[in-house]
Amino acid sequence: MITYDRLFVGGSWVEPSDPEPLDIPSPHDRSVIGRAVQARPADVDRAVAAARASFEQGVWCRTPPVERIAAIRRFNALRAENAEHVARLISSENGSAGWFTRASQPGLTRQANAYLRAAEEFAWEEALPADPQSPARSVVRREAVGVVAAVIPWNSPFSSATSKIIPALLAGNSVVLKVSPENSLSMGFLAELLERVGLPEGVISVLPADRETSEYLVSHRDVDKIAFTGSTRAGRRIASIAGEQLKRVSLELGGKSAAVILPDADIDRAVAGLKFGSLLNNGESCIAQTRVLAPRNRYEEVVAALKELVESLKVGDPNEPDTFIGPMIRPDQQERVRSYIRLGIEEGARLVTGGPQIPEGLEKGNYVTPTVFADVDNSMRIAQEEIFGPVLVVVAYDDEDDAVRIANDSEYGLSGGVWSADEKHALAVARRIRTGTVTVNGASVAFDGPFGGFKASGIGREYGAVGLGAYTEYKTITL
Template sequence: MSLDRDSFYIDGGWAAPRGSGLIEVVSPHTEQVVATVPEGAVADIDAAVAAARRAFDEGPWPRLTPAERIDVVQAFSGLYAARLGEMADVITTEMGSTTTFANLAQAPAAWMQVEAFLTIARDYGWEETRAGALGSPVIVRREPVGVVAAIPPWNVPQFTIMSKLVPALLAGCTVVVKPAPETPLDAYLLAEILDEAGVPPGVVNIVAAGREVGEHLVSHPGVDKVAFTGSTAAGRRIGAICGQQLKRVSLELGGKSAAIVLEDADLAATVEGLKFTALMNSGQACVAQTRILAPRSRYAEVVEALAAGVAGMQVGDPADPASEIGPMVAARQAERVEKYIALGQEEGARLVLGGTGRPEGVDRGWYVRPTVFADVDNRMRIAQEEIFGPVLSVIPYEGTDEAVRIANDSEYGLAGTVWTADDAAGLDVARRVRTGTYGVNTYTMDMAAPFGGYKSSGVGREFGPEGLAQYTEYKSIYTA
């Protein structure tokens, strides 16, 4: 079956593109074109925003009761659940996520967000009456923020679309989604499901486009809020535009998270955990804990065990269930990761595993060798900059206080873990590390709790009631 598309989803139907540009979707595994889709132009964005604006200003969606919107989103959830396998396969095809990860996180975790937000919305305080300080009651309402521009990245496209789309819909907003040009195919499948669920025309509009057209969407006067996940550099640019316009904005950005291995950690269990938390999605994850902080008393032991664990991971065809690490999303990303591997060696880090060049047995595709560096100083660029690939830096520390200091010595503050036999000691470390999410002997993202980062890792939160609140405005109504 062909994956090619020739239109955009605008105003409840399939609209012919207004420009002539095409996006070639290239398999990171074969380096062959697997589909072509139209490339959104400024005129396509204008049409999508106009449709969303009409749907918000004149249409029924914002004026439905929360319960009525919940019913539509619940129908969408059921239809989405029925197509999880198809969604996972599309994401594996377009961005090279291993089929195991795609069927664990790319599609199911996106659907789990829908269900979690539905539960939150049912008990949400959409309108409440408070006892006013002046003696009269005050009605406090949470109303939809308006037209939302939702801009996901390519690494977990459905997961990051859902964190914006679903709370926006439940709040009564209308949405323009701009998928990344590397991963537009899953968004077409999403559009089909939304249409089947009976979402009214104009409430959701989807136009894949590049960076320049994306900036037009961000700065569009018809957009009331921008919700973005991506690089910190792009987030700074978006934040500047929104700040100038006093436009609402939430930014989920980069990370350079640390995993702290305490002296009493069970090393075998820790390495198994780190293989996921550090190398999920082939290292292409903002929460990847690629700085491994090991006590000097066990440093050589940690380095050896980690290198052996990573060396045992299978690299190869992402469609093969046995593959644990797949390709990078694009040639430029593979080149970027290899440059950091070379830089680490230039900086004086000791290469324990991996290095530049293709992995053994791989003759095509944008693969890089899973790499472990030892004797890393936290001031090195490989320890400070987000690489977004399977490159780990093992950093020594002396005592828990120094471990916490090193973990916090970063411009980012998104995620992290601590590995220990003492849960109380682990919780103490968790409370001291300045990140938005943290795990003790595990790492996960629970959709009932807020997700986001400190410092350059972003502004605002996704998931939980806090994530739903990002799509509302407060209104106070005073009565005599």
């Protein structure tokens, strides 16, 4: 059993204000797999004070970018060396299937490398072209924002954490990373890796804490920027706090993404791709394409293929190699997903496969039966609200304009996909979909490109040069 009886504050392991540890249960059978102390407001004060002191003293923000880049390279190498351990930790505490946690590790390397490339090419300071009508000369600098509160959810902890702390640290900020209690074990190991990197005192803290303590952190007067990934509801609250205090803020929020299968698409190929695009991480993914839009003349073909796919997927112990879908992270999340399945039946959607029953033999865990609904109207709640579980809805469309209209008929705009035999045509359709990311024929996310959402899916972007720039302020010096 893994135990963390101290908190990682400012680069050191310190005694917590509340020494009583929290039990970390396995989503598979609800047995206790670890214990970890949780941060309280007094611990937040200590972490923010350390971050503020390190920033004001310039121990990191005035370190040359080349040295900051070298430190992040060390971190990236350490994480890659421990990829198998990281994958096992996340599967144990999250219930994410082992195939997913292992497949995610190369993506973490790609994500970090994209930030590192951006930092190497970044215009940290540049002279502006001379103004022929003025004798003045101007220099534009990109400087660290200050103290960053990075707040992440439980569903993909390492990816969410590194997408924020890497660019924040590369830019010279001091960071307080607030993680979910459910991820206390994997994020405790993240803190161990950061300790081995050898950052200056005060620059980084990792605090597992509840929602109330999280709000205390983002409301803290000594925090200059909030970087948040999580639900749209929580994002609205954070945005209101940031607006009231005029903090810088970036928000990566929920989604209800559409996969548009065009009439000329190879249905077998599209459905095979949706196995990963729609059901990755047990469906507990903000980018999951859980609305499948199918042309009426091929609708039943798509529905039948999805039924066959979903029924072929093994649900069970996330540590078993042939498991594709593991348990939901908590009992309340399990019940939330099951309640949406019951709602879909009440709304009149056709239950193609699955249902609210718990899979046989898995009653001890937080399991949900993967479910497909057909004859879904896009106005139904199961088509409009983020379920965050292995539940797919299939919506029929009449023509291409109707498909685009339905895809855009959502308060969200985070991700989406287009499937077609004609890539040029698919690109034209993708341009019409109002989301921050669109993949064509199952392409993987490009980490050099900006990632984030339209509408209620967020504010700002992560990844690459744009994501790095989000942790800087412009300064113009005129001579």
